[in-house]
Amino acid sequence: MFEPKYTITPVLLANIKRIAEIVSSLNERRFPHVVLFEMERVAREISAHASTSIEGNPLPLTDVKRILKQAPHRVRDSEREVLNYNEALLWLKKRMDSEAAVVDLQTLLDTHRLVTKELLPDFSSGVLRTAPVFVNDPKIMQTVFWPPDHGDVPRLLENLLEFSNAHKEKTDPLIIAGIFHKQFVLIHPFMDGNGRTVRLLTTLLLAALGIDIFRLFSFELYYNANVTKYFAKVGERGSYDDLTVDFTPWLEYFTDGVLDELIRVKELLEKTMADPSSGMKDHHQIILAYLREHPSINDVIYATLVNRAKATRALDFRFLLDQKLIERQGRGRATYYILKT
Numbered sequence: 001m002f003e004p005k006y007t008i009t010p011v012l013l014a015n016i017k018r019i020a021e022i023v024s025s026l027n028e029r030r031f032p033h034v035v036l037f038e039m040e041r042v043a044r045e046i047s048a049h050a051s052t053s054i055e056g057n058p059l060p061l062t063d064v065k066r067i068l069k070q071a072p073h074r075v076r077d078s079e080r081e082v083l084n085y086n087e088a089l090l091w092l093k094k095r096m097d098s099e100a101a102v103v104d105l106q107t108l109l110d111t112h113r114l115v116t117k118e119l120l121p122d123f124s125s126g127v128l129r130t131a132p133v134f135v136n137d138p139k140i141m142q143t144v145f146w147p148p149d150h151g152d153v154p155r156l157l158e159n160l161l162e163f164s165n166a167h168k169e170k171t172d173p174l175i176i177a178g179i180f181h182k183q184f185v186l187i188h189p190f191m192d193g194n195g196r197t198v199r200l201l202t203t204l205l206l207a208a209l210g211i212d213i214f215r216l217f218s219f220e221l222y223y224n225a226n227v228t229k230y231f232a233k234v235g236e237r238g239s240y241d242d243l244t245v246d247f248t249p250w251l252e253y254f255t256d257g258v259l260d261e262l263i264r265v266k267e268l269l270e271k272t273m274a275d276p277s278s279g280m281k282d283h284h285q286i287i288l289a290y291l292r293e294h295p296s297i298n299d300v301i302y303a304t305l306v307n308r309a310k311a312t313r314a315l316d317f318r319f320l321l322d323q324k325l326i327e328r329q330g331r332g333r334a335t336y337y338i339l340k341t
Helices: 010-028 033-054 061-070 077-097 105-115 150-166 173-187 194-208 212-216 220-225 227-234 248-274 282-293 299-305 310-322
Strands: 135-137 142-146 326-329 336-339
Touching: 010 173, 010 248, 033 061, 033 077, 033 194, 033 212, 033 220, 033 227, 033 248, 033 282, 061 077, 077 105, 077 194, 105 150, 105 194, 150 173, 173 194, 173 227, 173 248, 220 227, 220 248, 227 248, 282 299, 282 310, 282 326, 282 336, 299 310, 310 326, 310 336
Parallel strands: none
Antiparallel strands: 135 142, 326 336
């Protein structure tokens, strides 16, 4: 039976209370669907970049955005990592939307299979490890942590999943998600891809525990800002079998990161709603959303996206022109619109 040791310190309690306040206030508000859709897309870009960057992926955010937009078929491993992470995020989002946001062993294996697709051989992708692994410190080029024997991995994972399910009604979801995250890293159930997999599962676990706003943010961003600190907090030194882990420092750090990202998202949403363009209706946002994905739009294209009369569609374009959000190009029937730079 897995019984983690931790203490509810003043720092941890303050973080939990503040996070609950922000989540409650955001969940009570109603934001335009298109705004939320756009923020989810941006959050996936940031997550795909940050989580793979933590593991050493060299691609900058601008390249990540381009790759996710173009989805090329022939890619390098670094690009495949990004595409895989985004695909896994989309898959998990569908599970959240269908109320199937359950973290069980099969979900764990399926997530790892998506993360490592075409990066690991089939016998290692979505399969628990069957050999020993070691964690090295790249600074000193020495092994610093010995995870449990591979024969113990199924039992340890089962205990962790039982703990998460048994405590979801009586323990704060942030505590459960944080403990799950660190313990998963210590178990190290796969030959590779453990970090990316657990960061995805942590997002799903938070959603399963009722924190809906988390699809709009990327807590991986906080970790990527100081990767050395993240590894120091989430990891341990020595042999797993000899450890007595106090999860308290990690939980303080984990909730620090969640709070930091929630504040960023809250400020971004408030700024968006306070912007002159926040008076836009959904049909205005449809034009802007289309232009973020395509170089231009005209009335013929717009007519396929909305059910609005031609004269009304002209007024929609006029509103965005007056807001200085788009520019008109061409004349007459050749008129089209682009985003204003």
